[in-house]
Amino acid sequence: MPLVSNILSSSLGQKYLMALSGVGLFGFIVVHMLGNLTILAGPSAINEYAAKLHSMGPLLWIARIGLLGMAGVHIWAAVRLTRDNRKARSVQYEGVVDPVDRHRKSKIVSTYASRTMIYSGLIIAAFALFHIAHFTWKIPQINGVEVDFETFYVYEVSAGSDQVAYLTPLPDGVGKEGENAVDVYKMLTTGFKVWWVSIFYVIAVGLLCIHLSHGLSAMFQSLGLKTKAYEKWIDHFACATGWLLFGGYASVPVSILLGIIP
Amino acid sequence: MNLTLKVWRQENADDPGHFEVYMAQDISPDMSFLEMLDIVNEYIIADDGEPIAFDSDCREGICGACSMVINGVPHGGQQGTTACQLHMRHFCSGDTVTIEPWRATAFPVHRDLIVDRTSFERIQQAGGFISVRTGSVPDANATLVPKGDADLAMDAAQCIGCGACVAACKNASAMLFVAAKVSHLSLVPQGQPERERRAIAMVKQMDKEGFGNCTVTGACEAVCPKEISIDFIGRLNREYGRAILKKGNA
Numbered sequence: 267m268p269l270v271s272n273i274l275s276s277s278l279g280q281k282y283l284m285a286l287s288g289v290g291l292f293g294f295i296v297v298h299m300l301g302n303l304t305i306l307a308g309p310s311a312i313n314e315y316a317a318k319l320h321s322m323g324p325l326l327w328i329a330r331i332g333l334l335g336m337a338g339v340h341i342w343a344a345v346r347l348t349r350d351n352r353k354a355r356s357v358q359y360e361g362v363v364d365p366v367d368r369h370r371k372s373k374i375v376s377t378y379a380s381r382t383m384i385y386s387g388l389i390i391a392a393f394a395l396f397h398i399a400h401f402t403w404k405i406p407q408i409n410g411v412e413v414d415f416e417t418f419y420v421y422e423v424s425a426g427s428d429q430v431a432y433l434t435p436l437p438d439g440v441g442k443e444g445e446n447a448v449d450v451y452k453m454l455t456t457g458f459k460v461w462w463v464s465i466f467y468v469i470a471v472g473l474l475c476i477h478l479s480h481g482l483s484a485m486f487q488s489l490g491l492k493t494k495a496y497e498k499w500i501d502h503f504a505c506a507t508g509w510l511l512f513g514g515y516a517s518v519p520v521s522i523l524l525g526i527i528p
Numbered sequence: 529m530n531l532t533l534k535v536w537r538q539e540n541a542d543d544p545g546h547f548e549v550y551m552a553q554d555i556s557p558d559m560s561f562l563e564m565l566d567i568v569n570e571y572i573i574a575d576d577g578e579p580i581a582f583d584s585d586c587r588e589g590i591c592g593a594c595s596m597v598i599n600g601v602p603h604g605g606q607q608g609t610t611a612c613q614l615h616m617r618h619f620c621s622g623d624t625v626t627i628e629p630w631r632a633t634a635f636p637v638h639r640d641l642i643v644d645r646t647s648f649e650r651i652q653q654a655g656g657f658i659s660v661r662t663g664s665v666p667d668a669n670a671t672l673v674p675k676g677d678a679d680l681a682m683d684a685a686q687c688i689g690c691g692a693c694v695a696a697c698k699n700a701s702a703m704l705f706v707a708a709k710v711s712h713l714s715l716v717p718q719g720q721p722e723r724e725r726r727a728i729a730m731v732k733q734m735d736k737e738g739f740g741n742c743t744v745t746g747a748c749e750a751v752c753p754k755e756i757s758i759d760f761i762g763r764l765n766r767e768y769g770r771a772i773l774k775k776g777n778a
Contacts, residue, residue, distance in 0.1 A: 354740030361626035365605030376745035490766030
Protein backbone atom coordinates (compact mmCIF):
# COMPACT_ATOMS: atom_id res chain seq x y z
CA MET A 267 0.00 0.00 0.00
CA PRO A 268 1.91 3.05 -1.20
CA LEU A 269 -0.63 5.37 0.43
CA VAL A 270 -0.04 3.86 3.88
CA SER A 271 3.74 3.82 3.48
CA ASN A 272 3.70 7.43 2.24
CA ILE A 273 1.78 8.45 5.35
CA LEU A 274 3.80 6.42 7.84
CA SER A 275 7.25 7.10 6.46
CA SER A 276 7.06 10.79 5.49
CA SER A 277 7.37 13.72 7.85
CA LEU A 278 4.21 15.29 6.41
CA GLY A 279 2.30 12.02 6.79
CA GLN A 280 3.34 11.75 10.42
CA LYS A 281 2.16 15.32 10.92
CA TYR A 282 -1.23 14.39 9.43
CA LEU A 283 -1.49 11.51 11.89
CA MET A 284 -0.46 13.80 14.72
CA ALA A 285 -3.11 16.34 13.75
CA LEU A 286 -5.92 13.84 13.17
CA SER A 287 -5.29 11.92 16.40
CA GLY A 288 -5.07 15.32 18.09
CA VAL A 289 -8.53 16.23 16.80
CA GLY A 290 -9.94 13.02 18.28
CA LEU A 291 -8.24 13.51 21.63
CA PHE A 292 -9.37 17.14 21.70
CA GLY A 293 -12.96 15.98 21.17
CA PHE A 294 -12.61 13.71 24.17
CA ILE A 295 -11.10 16.52 26.27
CA VAL A 296 -14.12 18.74 25.55
CA VAL A 297 -16.73 16.05 26.23
CA HIS A 298 -14.94 14.93 29.40
CA MET A 299 -14.92 18.49 30.71
CA LEU A 300 -18.63 18.94 30.01
CA GLY A 301 -19.24 15.66 31.86
CA ASN A 302 -17.17 16.86 34.82
CA LEU A 303 -19.13 20.08 35.02
CA THR A 304 -22.35 18.16 35.77
CA ILE A 305 -20.96 18.04 39.34
CA LEU A 306 -21.92 21.72 39.62
CA ALA A 307 -25.57 20.65 39.20
CA GLY A 308 -25.31 18.47 42.30
CA PRO A 309 -24.56 14.89 43.31
CA SER A 310 -27.48 13.22 41.55
CA ALA A 311 -26.66 14.90 38.21
CA ILE A 312 -23.09 13.62 37.98
CA ASN A 313 -24.01 10.18 39.34
CA GLU A 314 -26.80 9.83 36.82
CA TYR A 315 -24.53 11.02 34.01
CA ALA A 316 -21.92 8.41 35.04
CA ALA A 317 -24.55 5.66 35.23
CA LYS A 318 -25.86 6.50 31.74
CA LEU A 319 -22.29 6.51 30.40
CA HIS A 320 -21.56 3.11 31.94
CA SER A 321 -24.80 1.64 30.59
CA MET A 322 -23.61 2.25 27.02
CA GLY A 323 -21.75 -1.07 27.15
CA PRO A 324 -19.97 -1.94 23.89
CA LEU A 325 -20.08 1.68 22.63
CA LEU A 326 -18.11 2.74 25.69
CA TRP A 327 -15.49 0.12 24.93
CA ILE A 328 -15.25 1.19 21.29
CA ALA A 329 -14.66 4.76 22.50
CA ARG A 330 -12.06 3.62 25.03
CA ILE A 331 -10.15 1.52 22.50
CA GLY A 332 -10.38 4.35 19.96
CA LEU A 333 -8.98 6.84 22.46
CA LEU A 334 -6.17 4.49 23.42
CA GLY A 335 -5.35 4.00 19.73
CA MET A 336 -5.35 7.74 19.06
CA ALA A 337 -3.18 8.41 22.10
CA GLY A 338 -0.80 5.71 20.86
CA VAL A 339 -0.59 7.20 17.35
CA HIS A 340 -0.18 10.73 18.79
CA ILE A 341 2.71 9.66 21.03
CA TRP A 342 4.34 7.50 18.35
CA ALA A 343 4.34 10.38 15.85
CA ALA A 344 5.49 12.87 18.51
CA VAL A 345 8.47 10.76 19.52
CA ARG A 346 9.54 10.15 15.90
CA LEU A 347 9.16 13.79 14.85
CA THR A 348 10.93 15.09 17.95
CA ARG A 349 13.81 12.68 17.38
CA ASP A 350 14.16 13.94 13.78
CA ASN A 351 14.01 17.55 14.93
CA ARG A 352 16.77 17.03 17.49
CA LYS A 353 18.95 15.37 14.88
CA ALA A 354 18.36 18.17 12.37
CA ARG A 355 20.24 20.70 14.51
CA SER A 356 23.10 19.35 16.58
CA VAL A 357 24.88 22.68 17.23
CA GLN A 358 22.88 25.51 18.79
CA TYR A 359 23.35 29.22 18.06
CA GLU A 360 25.47 31.35 20.33
CA GLY A 361 23.95 34.67 19.30
CA VAL A 362 20.88 35.94 21.09
CA VAL A 363 18.09 37.05 18.74
CA ASP A 364 18.39 40.82 18.41
CA PRO A 365 16.73 42.14 15.28
CA VAL A 366 16.92 45.72 14.03
CA ASP A 367 13.13 45.97 14.20
CA ARG A 368 12.49 45.02 17.81
CA HIS A 369 8.88 43.96 17.21
CA ARG A 370 10.13 41.15 14.97
CA LYS A 371 11.63 39.28 17.91
CA SER A 372 8.35 37.61 18.86
CA LYS A 373 8.00 36.33 15.31
CA ILE A 374 11.50 34.87 15.17
CA VAL A 375 11.65 33.33 18.64
CA SER A 376 9.34 30.32 18.92
CA THR A 377 6.69 30.28 21.65
CA TYR A 378 7.20 28.46 24.94
CA ALA A 379 4.29 26.12 24.15
CA SER A 380 5.75 25.09 20.78
CA ARG A 381 9.18 24.36 22.25
CA THR A 382 7.85 22.20 25.07
CA MET A 383 5.20 20.12 23.26
CA ILE A 384 6.97 16.81 23.86
CA TYR A 385 7.45 17.51 27.59
CA SER A 386 3.94 18.82 28.23
CA GLY A 387 2.61 15.88 26.22
CA LEU A 388 4.54 13.22 28.12
CA ILE A 389 3.65 14.74 31.51
CA ILE A 390 -0.02 14.76 30.46
CA ALA A 391 0.29 11.09 29.40
CA ALA A 392 1.80 10.23 32.80
CA PHE A 393 -0.98 12.14 34.54
CA ALA A 394 -3.66 10.39 32.44
CA LEU A 395 -2.29 7.03 33.59
CA PHE A 396 -2.41 8.15 37.24
CA HIS A 397 -5.88 9.61 36.73
CA ILE A 398 -7.21 6.30 35.34
CA ALA A 399 -5.56 4.32 38.14
CA HIS A 400 -7.06 6.76 40.63
CA PHE A 401 -10.69 7.01 39.49
CA THR A 402 -11.26 4.15 37.03
CA TRP A 403 -9.22 1.27 38.39
CA LYS A 404 -9.67 2.78 41.89
CA ILE A 405 -6.38 1.49 43.22
CA PRO A 406 -6.73 2.30 46.96
CA GLN A 407 -2.96 2.65 47.58
CA ILE A 408 -2.65 5.78 45.42
CA ASN A 409 -5.71 7.79 46.44
CA GLY A 410 -4.14 9.26 49.58
CA VAL A 411 -7.14 8.53 51.85
CA GLU A 412 -8.02 5.64 54.18
CA VAL A 413 -11.12 4.56 52.24
CA ASP A 414 -11.43 2.44 49.12
CA PHE A 415 -13.38 4.13 46.26
CA GLU A 416 -14.57 0.63 45.34
CA THR A 417 -17.11 0.85 48.16
CA PHE A 418 -18.84 4.00 46.80
CA TYR A 419 -22.14 3.02 45.16
CA VAL A 420 -25.64 4.51 45.13
CA TYR A 421 -29.21 3.28 44.56
CA GLU A 422 -30.33 3.71 40.98
CA VAL A 423 -34.07 3.54 41.61
CA SER A 424 -35.94 5.70 44.02
CA ALA A 425 -37.95 3.93 46.73
CA GLY A 426 -39.73 6.53 48.81
CA SER A 427 -38.47 9.72 50.33
CA ASP A 428 -35.75 8.13 52.47
CA GLN A 429 -34.06 6.56 49.47
CA VAL A 430 -33.57 8.95 46.58
CA ALA A 431 -32.11 7.67 43.28
CA TYR A 432 -28.42 8.52 42.63
CA LEU A 433 -28.17 10.13 46.09
CA THR A 434 -28.58 7.42 48.71
CA PRO A 435 -25.42 5.35 49.18
CA LEU A 436 -25.61 1.58 49.13
CA PRO A 437 -24.41 -0.06 52.37
CA ASP A 438 -20.67 -0.91 52.43
CA GLY A 439 -19.73 -4.01 50.51
CA VAL A 440 -23.08 -4.35 48.74
CA GLY A 441 -22.28 -2.45 45.50
CA LYS A 442 -20.60 -4.25 42.62
CA GLU A 443 -18.59 -2.82 39.73
CA GLY A 444 -20.66 -2.97 36.55
CA GLU A 445 -23.92 -3.74 38.35
CA ASN A 446 -24.57 -0.75 40.58
CA ALA A 447 -24.29 2.98 39.92
CA VAL A 448 -21.04 4.47 41.14
CA ASP A 449 -21.17 7.36 43.64
CA VAL A 450 -18.92 9.55 41.50
CA TYR A 451 -19.80 12.61 43.55
CA LYS A 452 -18.50 11.08 46.78
CA MET A 453 -15.44 9.72 44.96
CA LEU A 454 -14.53 13.14 43.56
CA THR A 455 -15.20 15.07 46.77
CA THR A 456 -13.16 12.53 48.75
CA GLY A 457 -10.42 12.24 46.12
CA PHE A 458 -9.84 15.96 45.52
CA LYS A 459 -9.79 16.78 49.26
CA VAL A 460 -6.26 15.34 49.11
CA TRP A 461 -4.23 18.46 48.36
CA TRP A 462 -1.49 16.84 46.30
CA VAL A 463 -4.01 15.06 44.08
CA SER A 464 -5.69 18.39 43.34
CA ILE A 465 -2.38 20.17 42.73
CA PHE A 466 -1.16 17.46 40.36
CA TYR A 467 -4.52 17.68 38.58
CA VAL A 468 -4.42 21.46 38.19
CA ILE A 469 -0.79 21.37 36.97
CA ALA A 470 -1.62 18.64 34.45
CA VAL A 471 -4.66 20.45 33.03
CA GLY A 472 -2.57 23.64 32.93
CA LEU A 473 0.03 21.84 30.83
CA LEU A 474 -2.73 20.34 28.71
CA CYS A 475 -4.06 23.79 27.94
CA ILE A 476 -0.59 25.15 27.11
CA HIS A 477 -0.18 22.10 24.87
CA LEU A 478 -3.50 22.87 23.17
CA SER A 479 -2.77 26.57 22.76
CA HIS A 480 -0.08 25.55 20.27
CA GLY A 481 -1.48 22.20 19.15
CA LEU A 482 -4.91 23.46 18.14
CA SER A 483 -3.47 26.06 15.80
CA ALA A 484 -0.66 23.83 14.45
CA MET A 485 -3.24 21.14 13.70
CA PHE A 486 -4.89 23.42 11.12
CA GLN A 487 -1.53 24.10 9.47
CA SER A 488 -0.53 20.42 9.34
CA LEU A 489 -3.78 19.59 7.59
CA GLY A 490 -3.30 22.51 5.21
CA LEU A 491 -6.33 24.38 6.55
CA LYS A 492 -4.57 27.46 7.87
CA THR A 493 -4.13 30.52 5.69
CA LYS A 494 -3.28 34.14 6.45
CA ALA A 495 -6.95 35.06 6.12
CA TYR A 496 -7.92 32.83 9.07
CA GLU A 497 -4.60 32.78 10.93
CA LYS A 498 -5.62 35.31 13.60
CA TRP A 499 -8.96 33.59 14.22
CA ILE A 500 -7.35 30.18 14.47
CA ASP A 501 -4.72 31.46 16.92
CA HIS A 502 -7.35 33.23 19.02
CA PHE A 503 -9.53 30.10 18.95
CA ALA A 504 -6.59 27.98 20.17
CA CYS A 505 -5.72 30.40 22.96
CA ALA A 506 -9.31 30.96 24.09
CA THR A 507 -10.07 27.23 24.05
CA GLY A 508 -6.98 26.60 26.15
CA TRP A 509 -8.17 29.07 28.81
CA LEU A 510 -11.79 27.84 28.72
CA LEU A 511 -10.75 24.24 29.18
CA PHE A 512 -8.37 25.19 31.99
CA GLY A 513 -11.16 27.07 33.75
CA GLY A 514 -13.61 24.22 33.28
CA TYR A 515 -11.28 21.48 34.44
CA ALA A 516 -9.59 23.32 37.30
CA SER A 517 -12.91 24.56 38.70
CA VAL A 518 -13.83 21.08 39.98
CA PRO A 519 -10.86 20.34 42.32
CA VAL A 520 -10.60 24.01 43.31
CA SER A 521 -14.29 24.14 44.28
CA ILE A 522 -13.92 20.93 46.27
CA LEU A 523 -10.78 22.13 48.08
CA LEU A 524 -12.39 25.49 48.89
CA GLY A 525 -15.56 23.77 50.07
CA ILE A 526 -17.80 25.37 47.43
CA ILE A 527 -18.85 21.84 46.49
CA PRO A 528 -19.60 20.20 49.89
CA MET B 529 32.09 53.37 13.90
CA ASN B 530 33.89 50.61 15.82
CA LEU B 531 32.52 47.14 16.46
CA THR B 532 33.59 43.99 18.24
CA LEU B 533 32.99 40.91 16.08
CA LYS B 534 32.63 37.43 17.52
CA VAL B 535 33.12 35.23 14.49
CA TRP B 536 32.85 31.46 14.08
CA ARG B 537 36.13 30.05 12.72
CA GLN B 538 36.32 26.50 11.47
CA GLU B 539 39.15 25.09 9.34
CA ASN B 540 37.10 22.40 7.60
CA ALA B 541 34.15 20.05 8.12
CA ASP B 542 36.11 17.90 10.60
CA ASP B 543 37.36 20.79 12.73
CA PRO B 544 35.19 21.33 15.86
CA GLY B 545 35.47 25.10 15.33
CA HIS B 546 35.52 28.00 17.81
CA PHE B 547 34.66 31.69 18.13
CA GLU B 548 37.31 34.32 17.62
CA VAL B 549 37.05 38.01 18.46
CA TYR B 550 38.02 40.71 15.94
CA MET B 551 37.84 44.48 16.12
CA ALA B 552 36.23 46.26 13.17
CA GLN B 553 37.52 49.81 13.24
CA ASP B 554 36.62 52.95 11.31
CA ILE B 555 33.64 51.35 9.64
CA SER B 556 31.44 53.63 7.55
CA PRO B 557 27.72 53.38 8.35
CA ASP B 558 27.07 53.30 4.59
CA MET B 559 28.92 50.02 4.13
CA SER B 560 27.06 46.78 3.73
CA PHE B 561 27.70 44.02 6.24
CA LEU B 562 29.82 42.09 3.73
CA GLU B 563 31.89 45.18 2.89
CA MET B 564 32.58 45.53 6.58
CA LEU B 565 33.79 41.91 6.65
CA ASP B 566 35.99 42.66 3.58
CA ILE B 567 37.67 45.46 5.53
CA VAL B 568 38.19 43.21 8.54
CA ASN B 569 39.69 40.57 6.24
CA GLU B 570 42.10 43.15 4.81
CA TYR B 571 43.43 43.75 8.30
CA ILE B 572 43.61 40.01 9.02
CA ILE B 573 45.58 39.44 5.80
CA ALA B 574 47.91 42.35 6.60
CA ASP B 575 48.58 40.61 9.93
CA ASP B 576 49.43 37.37 8.07
CA GLY B 577 46.24 35.75 9.30
CA GLU B 578 43.72 33.58 7.50
CA PRO B 579 40.79 35.73 6.29
CA ILE B 580 37.22 34.90 7.39
CA ALA B 581 35.67 32.73 4.69
CA PHE B 582 32.11 33.65 3.71
CA ASP B 583 29.92 33.13 0.66
CA SER B 584 28.86 36.03 -1.52
CA ASP B 585 28.07 36.58 -5.15
CA CYS B 586 25.72 39.26 -6.48
CA ARG B 587 25.79 41.46 -3.39
CA GLU B 588 22.47 42.94 -4.43
CA GLY B 589 20.16 40.61 -2.55
CA ILE B 590 19.04 38.27 -5.32
CA CYS B 591 21.45 35.33 -5.48
CA GLY B 592 21.07 33.89 -1.98
CA ALA B 593 24.76 33.08 -1.60
CA CYS B 594 25.52 35.12 1.50
CA SER B 595 24.51 33.05 4.47
CA MET B 596 25.34 34.04 8.00
CA VAL B 597 23.50 34.33 11.27
CA ILE B 598 24.07 37.81 12.67
CA ASN B 599 23.17 38.24 16.34
CA GLY B 600 21.02 35.12 16.28
CA VAL B 601 19.03 36.11 13.18
CA PRO B 602 19.73 34.65 9.71
CA HIS B 603 20.74 37.49 7.34
CA GLY B 604 20.72 39.84 10.31
CA GLY B 605 18.03 41.81 11.99
CA GLN B 606 16.50 43.76 9.13
CA GLN B 607 13.32 42.39 7.63
CA GLY B 608 13.27 41.26 4.01
CA THR B 609 16.97 41.65 3.29
CA THR B 610 19.93 39.37 2.73
CA ALA B 611 23.14 39.87 4.69
CA CYS B 612 24.70 41.74 1.74
CA GLN B 613 21.90 44.31 1.83
CA LEU B 614 22.12 44.85 5.58
CA HIS B 615 23.91 48.13 6.15
CA MET B 616 26.12 49.11 9.04
CA ARG B 617 23.89 52.08 9.86
CA HIS B 618 21.63 49.56 11.62
CA PHE B 619 24.37 48.94 14.21
CA CYS B 620 25.71 51.23 16.90
CA SER B 621 29.34 51.97 17.48
CA GLY B 622 30.56 49.79 20.35
CA ASP B 623 28.18 46.90 19.56
CA THR B 624 29.34 43.31 19.84
CA VAL B 625 28.15 41.35 16.82
CA THR B 626 28.02 37.54 16.84
CA ILE B 627 28.43 35.98 13.38
CA GLU B 628 27.77 32.26 12.89
CA PRO B 629 27.12 29.94 9.95
CA TRP B 630 23.70 28.35 9.28
CA ARG B 631 23.27 25.59 11.85
CA ALA B 632 21.66 22.49 10.39
CA THR B 633 22.76 18.88 10.05
CA ALA B 634 21.71 19.01 6.38
CA PHE B 635 23.96 22.08 5.88
CA PRO B 636 27.40 20.93 7.09
CA VAL B 637 29.89 23.75 7.67
CA HIS B 638 32.45 23.82 4.87
CA ARG B 639 34.68 26.48 6.32
CA ASP B 640 34.09 29.39 8.74
CA LEU B 641 30.75 30.88 7.65
CA ILE B 642 30.35 28.82 4.47
CA VAL B 643 27.95 25.90 4.60
CA ASP B 644 27.35 23.17 2.03
CA ARG B 645 23.82 23.64 0.69
CA THR B 646 23.82 20.88 -1.93
CA SER B 647 20.99 19.24 0.02
CA PHE B 648 18.77 21.98 -1.47
CA GLU B 649 20.07 21.13 -4.94
CA ARG B 650 19.20 17.47 -4.45
CA ILE B 651 15.66 18.41 -3.36
CA GLN B 652 15.34 20.50 -6.54
CA GLN B 653 16.71 17.66 -8.66
CA ALA B 654 14.11 15.32 -7.16
CA GLY B 655 11.25 17.24 -8.77
CA GLY B 656 11.60 21.02 -8.77
CA PHE B 657 11.45 21.29 -12.56
CA ILE B 658 9.17 20.85 -15.57
CA SER B 659 10.02 18.21 -18.19
CA VAL B 660 8.80 19.85 -21.38
CA ARG B 661 10.39 20.60 -24.70
CA THR B 662 10.73 24.34 -24.46
CA GLY B 663 11.28 25.04 -28.18
CA SER B 664 10.71 28.57 -29.35
CA VAL B 665 8.79 31.23 -27.48
CA PRO B 666 5.04 30.40 -27.52
CA ASP B 667 2.42 32.92 -28.60
CA ALA B 668 1.32 35.27 -25.87
CA ASN B 669 -1.90 34.14 -24.16
CA ALA B 670 -1.74 30.71 -25.84
CA THR B 671 -1.82 29.26 -22.33
CA LEU B 672 -4.12 31.19 -20.06
CA VAL B 673 -3.14 31.61 -16.42
CA PRO B 674 -5.58 33.29 -14.01
CA LYS B 675 -4.08 36.49 -12.63
CA GLY B 676 -4.46 35.38 -9.00
CA ASP B 677 -2.64 32.11 -9.64
CA ALA B 678 0.10 33.84 -11.60
CA ASP B 679 0.66 36.31 -8.75
CA LEU B 680 0.80 33.56 -6.15
CA ALA B 681 3.15 31.49 -8.30
CA MET B 682 5.42 34.52 -8.66
CA ASP B 683 5.38 35.09 -4.89
CA ALA B 684 6.55 31.51 -4.39
CA ALA B 685 9.06 31.72 -7.25
CA GLN B 686 10.81 34.56 -5.46
CA CYS B 687 12.59 31.99 -3.28
CA ILE B 688 16.34 32.31 -3.84
CA GLY B 689 17.15 29.10 -1.97
CA CYS B 690 19.42 30.83 0.55
CA GLY B 691 18.43 28.51 3.40
CA ALA B 692 17.57 31.23 5.94
CA CYS B 693 14.29 29.41 6.67
CA VAL B 694 16.24 26.31 7.71
CA ALA B 695 18.68 28.40 9.73
CA ALA B 696 15.91 30.18 11.63
CA CYS B 697 13.66 27.19 12.27
CA LYS B 698 14.06 25.66 15.71
CA ASN B 699 13.88 22.25 14.02
CA ALA B 700 16.04 23.21 10.99
CA SER B 701 13.07 22.37 8.78
CA ALA B 702 13.22 23.03 5.03
CA MET B 703 9.45 23.20 4.70
CA LEU B 704 9.27 26.83 3.54
CA PHE B 705 11.82 26.19 0.78
CA VAL B 706 10.13 22.99 -0.42
CA ALA B 707 6.70 24.60 -0.07
CA ALA B 708 7.76 27.54 -2.25
CA LYS B 709 9.26 25.28 -4.91
CA VAL B 710 6.32 22.86 -5.00
CA SER B 711 3.73 25.67 -4.92
CA HIS B 712 5.17 27.79 -7.67
CA LEU B 713 5.03 24.96 -10.20
CA SER B 714 1.72 23.53 -9.00
CA LEU B 715 -0.01 26.87 -9.53
CA VAL B 716 0.71 27.21 -13.25
CA PRO B 717 -0.58 25.00 -16.10
CA GLN B 718 2.92 23.96 -17.15
CA GLY B 719 3.44 22.29 -13.77
CA GLN B 720 0.29 20.15 -13.83
CA PRO B 721 1.50 16.93 -15.56
CA GLU B 722 4.10 16.25 -12.87
CA ARG B 723 2.22 17.82 -9.98
CA GLU B 724 1.74 14.73 -7.79
CA ARG B 725 5.06 13.10 -8.61
CA ARG B 726 6.84 16.36 -7.79
CA ALA B 727 5.23 16.84 -4.37
CA ILE B 728 5.92 13.27 -3.28
CA ALA B 729 9.49 13.17 -4.62
CA MET B 730 10.54 16.52 -3.16
CA VAL B 731 9.11 15.74 0.28
CA LYS B 732 10.81 12.35 0.21
CA GLN B 733 14.16 13.94 -0.63
CA MET B 734 13.65 16.61 2.05
CA ASP B 735 13.14 13.89 4.68
CA LYS B 736 16.16 11.96 3.37
CA GLU B 737 18.44 14.99 3.73
CA GLY B 738 17.81 15.12 7.47
CA PHE B 739 15.89 18.36 7.80
CA GLY B 740 13.53 18.64 10.76
CA ASN B 741 9.75 19.05 10.72
CA CYS B 742 7.49 22.08 10.66
CA THR B 743 6.22 23.18 14.08
CA VAL B 744 4.45 26.23 12.66
CA THR B 745 6.44 28.75 14.70
CA GLY B 746 6.65 31.15 11.75
CA ALA B 747 10.36 31.95 12.22
CA CYS B 748 10.99 30.98 8.58
CA GLU B 749 8.72 33.62 7.08
CA ALA B 750 9.96 36.21 9.58
CA VAL B 751 13.57 35.90 8.37
CA CYS B 752 12.97 35.08 4.70
CA PRO B 753 14.74 37.80 2.68
CA LYS B 754 12.05 37.39 0.02
CA GLU B 755 9.27 37.40 2.66
CA ILE B 756 7.73 34.19 1.40
CA SER B 757 4.55 33.50 3.34
CA ILE B 758 4.08 30.52 5.65
CA ASP B 759 0.79 30.05 3.78
CA PHE B 760 2.80 28.10 1.22
CA ILE B 761 3.56 25.48 3.91
CA GLY B 762 -0.19 25.00 4.32
CA ARG B 763 -0.41 24.69 0.55
CA LEU B 764 2.37 22.06 0.54
CA ASN B 765 0.48 20.12 3.21
CA ARG B 766 -2.57 20.15 0.93
CA GLU B 767 -0.51 19.33 -2.17
CA TYR B 768 1.13 16.36 -0.51
CA GLY B 769 -2.16 15.01 0.83
CA ARG B 770 -3.71 15.38 -2.60
CA ALA B 771 -0.71 13.71 -4.25
CA ILE B 772 -0.61 10.63 -2.04
CA LEU B 773 -4.37 10.15 -2.37
CA LYS B 774 -4.27 10.51 -6.13
CA LYS B 775 -1.05 8.75 -6.91
CA GLY B 776 0.33 6.88 -3.97
CA ASN B 777 3.13 5.06 -5.78
CA ALA B 778 5.32 7.77 -7.25
